[in-house]
Amino acid sequence: AEDVTDIVHPANVSMAERISKIIDLDICGIDIMTTDISKPLSETGGAVLEVNAGPGFRMHLSPAKGLPRNVAGHVIDKLFPKGQTGRIPIIAVTGTNGKTTATRLIAHIAKMNGHRVGYTTSDGVYIQNRLLMTGDCTGPASAEFVLKDPTVNFAVLESARGGLLRAGLGFKRCDIGIVTNVAADHLGLKGIHTIEQLAKVKGVIPETVLPGGYAILNADDDLVY
Known part of the structure; x- marks a missing residue:
């Protein structure tokens, strides 16, 4: 040539x-x-x-x-233009109850605002409302599945206790971390025997929020706020 x-x-x-x-x-x-x-x-x-x-x-x-x-x-x-990190907005949702509902609502709002949304829930992984994986998809592998999809520019990730304890998070930092509540529904699993221990696990999500991001906490729950 x-x-x-x-x-x-x-x-x-x-x-x-x-x-x-x-x-x-x-x-x-x-x-x-x-x-x-x-x-x-x-x-x-x-x-x-x-x-x-x-x-x-x-x-x-x-x-x-x-x-x-x-x-x-x-x-x-x-x-990868100079000055850009390649990151997309990430909203992580955890808590004992209400995680999936909150995740779906946020994903819908983001989609209505023109974003190409990928989200994970306890019943599957969705890209723009299309179900791509079924089952409990609240762990890090499902989060990575969404974040590796080149069509997604906005991620909403339900993050449950099991995945956090088993393998950590599928992301390093999030822009918004949400904790809905902490209740004694899942005690006795993975070495978590008290509600205070469970609250500490859930607290990982707001701890990963980027500087300038937001931690949204349930102020009515003393274990959260």
Whole structure:
């Protein structure tokens, strides 16, 4: 392969950019056949042969002739712009009762405000209200499932005692942490024998709230507030 980046005619560059926008691809490979890439295709009778959504990088990184181009670096800069962390808003909900209802309500409100919402509950994992996993999905594996989905830009994660004790959280920090209440419904499991111990476990969620975030606590419950 020969690198000809510096001699590509601006009209051909503009055409390639327009093709990617029309197809709605941020990154693509466009195969062109022409006798002279330094001239517009309209003059040479050239043509576009293929648009590839998964282009190879090897010929750009190590061409047989011409300058190597760090195209991978440009792709990374596009995916992860400087000054951005790649995080999406996370709301974590815990408590003894009312977690699932609160999670569903918050997810619905976020969806109505234009967000692409992924949420976990005691009956499954949902992406934009579509059920993708069934069963008790209140542990860290389910949270990671949502956070790894590239279509999701807002996460609401029900976080139960069992998952917290077994494997911790599926995220490092949340923007909002909610504790609905603490009751003696689940004592005697995983070494938790007193309601005070249970309250300490639930307290992990507000402790993970980012600086500038919010911890929403039930002020009527002395074990919460």
